[in-house]
Amino acid sequence: MLYVEQGETGDLVKAAAAGDEMAWRALVEEFSSLVWAVSRSFRLGSADAGDVYQTVWLRLAEHLGQIQNPGQLGAWLATTARRESLRLIRSRTRSVPMDDAALSDFIRADDATPEQAVLEAEQARLESERAKQLWRAFSELSERCQQFLRVLMAKHRPSYTEAAAALDVPVGSVGPTRARCLQQLRRLMRQVSEADPDAHTKKKDDGEGGRAGSA
Numbered sequence: 001m002l003y004v005e006q007g008e009t010g011d012l013v014k015a016a017a018a019g020d021e022m023a024w025r026a027l028v029e030e031f032s033s034l035v036w037a038v039s040r041s042f043r044l045g046s047a048d049a050g051d052v053y054q055t056v057w058l059r060l061a062e063h064l065g066q067i068q069n070p071g072q073l074g075a076w077l078a079t080t081a082r083r084e085s086l087r088l089i090r091s092r093t094r095s096v097p098m099d100d101a102a103l104s105d106f107i108r109a110d111d112a113t114p115e116q117a118v119l120e121a122e123q124a125r126l127e128s129e130r131a132k133q134l135w136r137a138f139s140e141l142s143e144r145c146q147q148f149l150r151v152l153m154a155k156h157r158p159s160y161t162e163a164a165a166a167l168d169v170p171v172g173s174v175g176p177t178r179a180r181c182l183q184q185l186r187r188l189m190r191q192v193s194e195a196d197p198d199a200h201t202k203k204k205d206d207g208e209g210g211r212a213g214s215a
Contacts, residue, residue: 034078160174
């Protein structure tokens with residue numbers, strides 16, 4: 001994957017606006033995961049998230065030469081993805097007036113979400129049961145914390161400026177909120193682990209097996 005330094009992003013935007021296809025491809029490669037993660041953070045299904053994804057890149061193509069701060073393209077894309085996601089949700093829920101916060105709470109996932117992909121990757125190095133416990137703990141977080149962590153889990157690790165744009169919060173609140181959400185996740189993980197009878201049974205069996213083996 002191409003790595004685009006912030007200073008280079010502006011140059012790529014200008015080159016793409018001038019018709020450089022390679023520059024456009026570099027921008028898409030670098031920021032695709034961010035756009036996707038933002039749309040999925042609103043718990044859109046694959047088809048709807050795909051529609052938002054395509055619309056965001058279409059909006060960029062339409063306004064490529066008009067972006068005031070090309071070096072902050074990631075924040076522009078995150079903001080556009082958030083707005084398009086909310087626009088799509090509103091089009092599906094016009095009969096029920098809702099503000100942005102209520103919309104976020106209203107949405108429910110209908111298939112796999114980005115955090116599941118992260119957890120599946122974790123299973124490669126963690127024991128299967130622990131990975132399942134982590135997923136259960138994640139699902140017990142508040143909707144807002146889940147949304148924060150989904151965005152921050154993007155393959156393109158967003159900057160705080162990009163995350164703030166995606167989540168519509170002040171930049172200064174991203175770090176503290178992330179810390180609080182991770183602290184809650186660790187607490188829930190401990191609770192899930194302690195409440196999991198299979199985990200205790202496994203520990204007991206392992207202990208008995210170890211004693212039997214040493215006898």
